[in-house]
Amino acid sequence: MERADVVVVGCGILGTSVAYHLAKRQAGLRVLVLEKEKSPCTGSTPLSAGGIRAQFSTEVNIRLSTSAIAFYETMSDALECHFDFEQHGYLLVTTEEETAARFKANVELQRSLGVPVELLEPAAIKARWPHLETSDLLLGTFSGTDGYADPYEATMGFWQATRRMPNKGGVEFRFATPVTGIHHEDGRVTGVSTERGQITAPWVIDCAGPWLAEVGELAGLDLQAEPVRRCLWNTEPFDLIKDKIPLTIDMDTGFYTRSESGGLMLGLANTKEPPGFNPILDDEWLEVVIERALLRIPCLEHAEVNRGWAGHYSITRDHLPILGEVPWLKGFLSCGGFSGHGFMHAPPAGLLMAEIVCEGEATTIDISALGIERFRGGGALTPEANVI
Ligand SMILES: Cc1cc2nc3c(=O)[nH]c(=O)nc-3n(C[C@H](O)[C@H](O)[C@H](O)COP(=O)(O)OP(=O)(O)OC[C@H]3O[C@@H](n4cnc5c(N)ncnc54)[C@H](O)[C@@H]3O)c2cc1C
Missing domain, CATH: 3.50.50.60 (FAD/NAD(P)-binding domain)
Incomplete structure (x- = not known):
């Protein structure tokens, strides 16, 4: 044998x-x-959306991430491969008091573990990323060593x-x-x-x-651990936003986005999605995604979605x-x-x-x-x- x-x-x-x-x-x-x-x-x-971030709420996830970020920063040299870690950061924003309080506690923990994370008021967010609607925001957190890769x-x-x-x-x-x-x-x-x-x-x-x-x-x-479908969409390339943006998460609505191929990648978990291996792209859900996307990035009104796909998370309790x-x-x-x-x-x-x-x-x-x-x-x- x-x-x-x-x-x-x-x-x-x-x-x-x-x-x-x-x-x-x-x-x-x-x-x-x-x-x-x-x-x-x-x-x-x-x-996958390819996101890499240390902005978590649990110590063990933050430690896994800081180790991962250090590895991915040197992967192309160390493994002699083509790997582009685009460290444009992750920006998490909220409109809710309770989430803002959680952000503050998370930032304290993240900083104690060496994550260079900033707490940002809405005016500071608007100054750095003018494409975002910030009038309803209470607070954001940003870490520039986070980012995304293929x-x-x-x-x-x-x-x-x-x-x-x-x-x-x-x-x-x-x-x-x-x-x-x-x-x-x-x-x-x-x-x-x-x-x-x-x-x-x-x-x-x-x-x-x-x-x-x-x-x-x-x-x-x-x-x-259960398989659960998650869908993502890309827009056509556009010139509505000049620079590459951080992977941005609207923590209250769950909408997230990042730069991709000259446009944006758009995602939003359907929290009512039942476990299973459904491989079909959820076209109806795209309407909800666009609705929430427009609340945070109004200029997306002029963008076209060109493709989407479905994959599966493996989710634990x-x-x-x-x-x-x-x-x-x-x-x-x-x-x-x-x-x-x-x-x-x-x-x-x-x-x-x-x-x-x-x-x-x-x-x-x-x-x-x-x-x-x-x-x-x-x-x-x-x-x-x-x-x-
Ligand atoms: C839409 C979406 C967005 C995501 N975004 C992110 C993100 O931004 N950042 C992030 O970190 N993660 C993200 N993820 C999660 C990430 O994709 C997964 O956690 C990760 O890819 C899991 O890798 P894996 O190697 O364990 O699984 P897989 O890539 O699924 O590989 C498992 C392999 O096991 C094989 N296999 C299964 N059963 C058997 C068997 N009986 N015998 C032999 N082979 C078998 C399968 O064929 C498959 O090739 C996202 C996932 C999805 C779906």
Whole structure:
């Protein structure tokens, strides 16, 4: 029977980051990345808005982000790949007292963790970004080291850097190979089944994105993350706004936007969206998106929407990822449930998975609060509040 040291399920941004970090940490480790589709990066990764930000409300997300930002700032040189991290910042705005109070508390926490975040009054926001309607705003927060990038480029960067390592770092990427079963004995993972046969392995890392729970079920696990459709649209290029804009989130309405291909990308979560794998673009929802977009950016009245697409978040109850070994199934690592932040958090998540496999524990960031066990036993959760 074929043997591997580690099987990674899924070849999106997380699967490639995990493979890269494993190969870097312990050259020669036999790592098999199994992907059900015929090529890398066909799942939720290429459908992402590509946002990268440290402006979160929970310490663990801020720490994951500061690590990710440092990685992405040097990725093109370090991995010798084409990767353009456009650090035009993230701007969060609100019209509500309660959210403004939360912004202030978040900023204090973010600054204590080294994030260069500013609190901005409406007049200061208007002076910097005159395209925004600010008359109803109470407060904004801005961090200029946040920004956006192309998740496909990042995935290719990890993939190709791994393939260029001597002997490919011990990693093999295998496509058109769905994992159909996960085997275990006495509470320990022993390997996986594929349509082409079985592979024995002491470690299996679930990087299946929106399919995280589906893959977990193969091992009899209830990984509590649900796939939920999210849609995005792009406008035609226009000259209504001169410079590239920060990824801007209207926290009260949920509308968000950033520069894309000479126009803007427009997004807004439908909070009534039921869980599931509906792949169809929600054309009716676009009307709501435009209505909310016009409230914040009136000049969009002269823009045309030219395309849209639907992808899937993998959402947990507290909007935090499920990261680490499942205590009741040794050797099974969950690396998903990022709730809309998997692209940005892929570099540290890959590193942390490699630390667990190679050294027995995650050391660079304390992720003890991100284990699946937090959903057992009815303890209070600390949800991430800055979600879109
Ligand atoms: C509209 C939208 C906007 C987003 N915006 C952002 C953003 O701004 N910033 C951000 O950080 N994140 C964002 N996200 C989330 C981000 O896209 C995901 O968190 C991230 O791409 C997850 O990467 P992944 O590698 O885990 O999953 P995927 O890219 O989905 O890869 C999982 C892979 O697993 C494979 N697979 C599944 N089951 C099996 C099996 N049984 N056997 C073998 N292979 C299997 C799939 O084919 C797939 O290729 C957004 C998502 C969407 C949909």
